[in-house]
Amino acid sequence: xxxxxxxxxxxxxxxxxxxxxxxxxxxxxxxxxxxxxxxxxxxxxxxxxxxxxxxxxxxxxxxxxxxxxxxxxxxxxxxxxxxxxxxxxxxxxxxxxxxxxxxxxxxxxxxxxxxxxxxxxxxxxxxxxxxxxxxxxxxxxxxxxxxxxxx
Amino acid sequence: xxxxxxxxxxxxxxxxxxxxxxxxxxxxxxxxxxxxxxxxxxxxxxxxxxxxxxxxxxxxxxxxxxxxxxxxxxxxxxxxxxxxxxxxxxxxxxxxxxxxxxxxxxxxxxxxxxxxxxxxxxxxxxxxxxxxxx
Numbered sequence: 568x569x570x571x572x573x574x575x576x577x578x579x580x581x582x583x584x585x586x587x588x589x590x591x592x593x594x595x596x597x598x599x600x601x602x603x604x605x606x607x608x609x610x611x612x613x614x615x616x617x618x619x620x621x622x623x624x625x626x627x628x629x630x631x632x633x634x635x636x637x638x639x640x641x642x643x644x645x646x647x648x649x650x651x652x653x654x655x656x657x658x659x660x661x662x663x664x665x666x667x668x669x670x671x672x673x674x675x676x677x678x679x680x681x682x683x684x685x686x687x688x689x690x691x692x693x694x695x696x697x698x699x700x701x702x703x704x705x706x707x708x709x710x711x712x713x714x715x716x717x718x
Numbered sequence: 719x720x721x722x723x724x725x726x727x728x729x730x731x732x733x734x735x736x737x738x739x740x741x742x743x744x745x746x747x748x749x750x751x752x753x754x755x756x757x758x759x760x761x762x763x764x765x766x767x768x769x770x771x772x773x774x775x776x777x778x779x780x781x782x783x784x785x786x787x788x789x790x791x792x793x794x795x796x797x798x799x800x801x802x803x804x805x806x807x808x809x810x811x812x813x814x815x816x817x818x819x820x821x822x823x824x825x826x827x828x829x830x831x832x833x834x835x836x837x838x839x840x841x842x843x844x845x846x847x848x849x850x851x852x
Contacts, residue, residue, distance in 0.1 A: 648807050648808075653821060655822065693809050700797055700799075700836040702838060704838060709809050
């Protein structure tokens, strides 16, 4: 009887630890990933906030899996949107997977059309599990920055 | 049902079976009517059915997590495309009423055709369609 009671106690503690680990898996806002940094670069890899029409904006994204524990690598999709006002002038995307605590770095390029207006543009980076039409969900807070397009 | 001494004999006739079958059908019909109200769901719509290139499209949605309870402070991911052409992507957050909006302007070179907007949360997905015509 004593052995059975001890087994129940150990099982209960195990369940409590499992529940705690499940809660700790995600960040305070519930996201599994965090965008660590976003740097805009020229085609030569030089950081810049000004780009000419007909050139490519390289969006260098560093991403981290902020979960405390994962059984297997967590898949993600990074989507980058380029807008002028509320019009989308380009996008880029890449997919990958990360274990808990790991970081990844990728740099999709977005072409600025020769007919695009000049002025202030916005780059917004999203981290999703997949495209929304395939049931994708948000995995991180978006990250936004601005740059200028010149003639 | 008949009692014969200690024995209880239950007689099931075709009438009983028919009544049971009707009851099952009625229960299923009631469940199918109630399920959309009880389960999670999303209503997604556009402010118009038809647009011209260069015009603004406003997407609006409401999300419930079940029993008509609004899904508050939840991220919503959005994608709008016509065939293979992607015209808008966004991520917004629902307010306290489970409500969200996302608006964008169509490029002047947007092709004519039928476009689909997809919005997804952890509990439900919504789809809305509109037409672009010059």
